[in-house]
Amino acid sequence: MIQNGIKTRVVGVDISLERTSIGIVDIRGEIIATCYFTTANHPVIGDYLAVLCEHIQQLVEQNGGFESVRSVGICVPSGNFRTSSIENPPNLPWKGVIPLAAMLRDRLGLAVALANDAHAKALGEQTFGAAHGMRDFAIVSIGHGLGSCFFSNGVPHLGYDGFAGEVGHTCFVPNGRQCGCGKKGCLEAYVAANGIIQNAKDIMAERSEPSKMREVEVLTPHIIHEFCEMGDELAIETYRRTGYYLGLGLAGYASILNPEAIVFTGGIAQAGKWLLEPANQTFEEHIFHNIQGRVKFVVSNLENRTRNMLGASVLAWDVKEYSLFK
Numbered sequence: 001m002i003q004n005g006i007k008t009r010v011v012g013v014d015i016s017l018e019r020t021s022i023g024i025v026d027i028r029g030e031i032i033a034t035c036y037f038t039t040a041n042h043p044v045i046g047d048y049l050a051v052l053c054e055h056i057q058q059l060v061e062q063n064g065g066f067e068s069v070r071s072v073g074i075c076v077p078s079g080n081f082r083t084s085s086i087e088n089p090p091n092l093p094w095k096g097v098i099p100l101a102a103m104l105r106d107r108l109g110l111a112v113a114l115a116n117d118a119h120a121k122a123l124g125e126q127t128f129g130a131a132h133g134m135r136d137f138a139i140v141s142i143g144h145g146l147g148s149c150f151f152s153n154g155v156p157h158l159g160y161d162g163f164a165g166e167v168g169h170t171c172f173v174p175n176g177r178q179c180g181c182g183k184k185g186c187l188e189a190y191v192a193a194n195g196i197i198q199n200a201k202d203i204m205a206e207r208s209e210p211s212k213m214r215e216v217e218v219l220t221p222h223i224i225h226e227f228c229e230m231g232d233e234l235a236i237e238t239y240r241r242t243g244y245y246l247g248l249g250l251a252g253y254a255s256i257l258n259p260e261a262i263v264f265t266g267g268i269a270q271a272g273k274w275l276l277e278p279a280n281q282t283f284e285e286h287i288f289h290n291i292q293g294r295v296k297f298v299v300s301n302l303e304n305r306t307r308n309m310l311g312a313s314v315l316a317w318d319v320k321e322y323s324l325f326k
């Protein structure tokens, strides 16, 4: 078979509760055009699929048409690469198992690959970001949840069912805080967004000093971070304690994996030194002695949605090409 020319573009889709972002990405990783819509406005999956298709079609048609587009990649929380489905997502509007890649493929007539956000982020960091050139590393994404994916010998380790890397749902405190997954005491419940807010409340209850945190009606990790910058001692203590928990959890994880680096992504990682210095200190105190001082902590410098879209594009390049018309 003689093929004239190659397709030089893919579509990368990044789905989060707040927003679905769509980008056309070329073969060199340049994002040609983007559009987005609010995910939560479409609680019925059929409606969501229709809106997603409309946006993809419109974006592609306005930017060179489908002739140059090879495939689609999707980055989504609770996505399973092995089944190409979203499975029981706690942080999205839909319930159950949703075979989104197959649904989208049938609507668009293009190959579609799907993976969970940590997996796609890891691909984005390995191809375009902080993990470039690394063969053994872990991504830790801290936002609403604590997601992770690790690469072993250059490839992502997905596990038998596709759920490897769920360090956020390893038990940190037996019978501890309620986690969004339904279990109690998961690491995520101590170090992701709600966990940080709970740590702040615990500290305010334990101590009597004044704090700006006491004057705020709705605390968020971002506000607590801002108070750290202003020198608020209880805010600093909130991230110090969160870092202690995180370092302890990750020391166990890294002792099993022996990664070259842990790359931090997600909104909470923006707290930078307030979180990562105490985390690294605890991490080094608890990690297996022969790799002590050897695992790098790296904060991603790619913008979150850009990285996720690029990671989705890496997935798209890897899927076998498909067309209804061949």
Ligand SMILES: [Zn+2]
Binding pocket: 168, 169, 179, 180, 181, 182, 183, 186, 188
């Ligand atoms: Zn959990």
